[in-house]
Amino acid sequence: MIFDLHGFGPALVAGTLVTIQLALSSLALGLVLGLLGALAKTSPNKFLQGLGGTYSTIVRGVPELLWVLLIYFGTVSGLAALGEFLGVGSLELNPFAAGTIALGLCFGAYATEVFRGAILAIPKGHREAGMALGLSKARILWKLILPQMWRIALPGLGNLFMILMKDTALVSVIGLEEIMRRSQIAVTASKEPFTFYMVAAFIYLGLTVIAMTGMHFLEKRASRGFVRSA
Numbered sequence: 001m002i003f004d005l006h007g008f009g010p011a012l013v014a015g016t017l018v019t020i021q022l023a024l025s026s027l028a029l030g031l032v033l034g035l036l037g038a039l040a041k042t043s044p045n046k047f048l049q050g051l052g053g054t055y056s057t058i059v060r061g062v063p064e065l066l067w068v069l070l071i072y073f074g075t076v077s078g079l080a081a082l083g084e085f086l087g088v089g090s091l092e093l094n095p096f097a098a099g100t101i102a103l104g105l106c107f108g109a110y111a112t113e114v115f116r117g118a119i120l121a122i123p124k125g126h127r128e129a130g131m132a133l134g135l136s137k138a139r140i141l142w143k144l145i146l147p148q149m150w151r152i153a154l155p156g157l158g159n160l161f162m163i164l165m166k167d168t169a170l171v172s173v174i175g176l177e178e179i180m181r182r183s184q185i186a187v188t189a190s191k192e193p194f195t196f197y198m199v200a201a202f203i204y205l206g207l208t209v210i211a212m213t214g215m216h217f218l219e220k221r222a223s224r225g226f227v228r229s230a
Contacts (some may be wrong), residue, residue, distance in 0.1 A: 004195070008186040012196075020218045022099055022168045022178060027161060029104030034111025041116050041120075046066035052112065059109035065170045067106055072098035099171035107164050111157060118152035119145065130197055151222040158215035166209055179203055 005012070033055075040052030059067070075093040122145060130140035172181035183200040187193045 004192075005199070006186070006190045006192075008182070008190070008196070011182045011186065012179065012199065012203065015179040016207070018096070018176065018205070019165075019168050019178040022096060022103070022171060022176070023127070023161075023165050025100040026103035026107055026164055029100060030107025030160075031157075032109055033104060033108025034115050037108060037112030038115030038119055041112065042119050043158035045114075051225060056109045056112045064103065064106045064167050065173065067102040068099060068170050068174060071102045071105075082173075095171060095176035096175045098169070098174060099176055103164060103167055103171070106167070107160060110160050111153075114153050114160065115149060117156070118149040121152050122148050130139055151219075154215065154219050154222055158212070158219075161211060161215070162208055166204060169204075187199055 037052045037055055040048040041056070043049060043052075062070075072093065072095065075098060126144050126148070127140055130144050135143070168178055169180040172178060172184065175181070177185075179200050183196045186196045190196070
């Protein structure tokens with residue numbers, strides 16, 4: 001099947017690059033938030049447990065599209081008021097930054113539970129062995145817990161990243177010119193919705209296959225030295 005893109009090919013390529021940048025930026029933010037949330041929920045401190053639980057519950061209870069809209073329009077109003085107060089003119093958060101914050105926030109909430117499950121799957125004896133060797137809590141976390149947690153959490157994180165990759169389409173509603181936004185512009189100009197939406201579908205599918213290949217490589221690398229039980 002050959003698609004006539006009516007000269008919109010370069011625009012779709014540019015939109016694909018924006019989608020990749022948005023997904024990777026959100027992933028980086030989400031991993032940090034997810035790790036902090038998991039450490040808080042597994043902490044013996046009741047306040048930190050409540051903080052981590054509140055974060056994951058509230059964020060997962062609201063649709064991703066609403067978070068995109070709330071963060072973008074909420075920060076637009078807040079920054080405009082701040083700019084007037086400081087006398088520096090109107091401040092604003094661009095759609096890319098708002099999308100990164102919203103998607104990273106949502107990814108982090110789900111990653112919190114993935115990391116938490118991975119931490120709980122590590123035998124307590126490993127921590128006790130570290131303490132017996134005189135290691136500090138920070139070194140036990142860095143040398144013993146995190147490497148094992150990473151290996152256990154990778155399959156779940158891979159699934160979350162696939163969802164994140166597709167959720168980047170939601171940011172088109174605030175004007176970010178990623179794949180879906182570029183496709184909508186092309187459809188409006190060409191009046192050929194099937195052609196451009198099908199091309200967008202193939203692009204997302206291609207990105208998913210590439211991401212799955214990368215996750216498979218990471219899982220194999222993280223599992224080096226571990227023998228699978230029959």
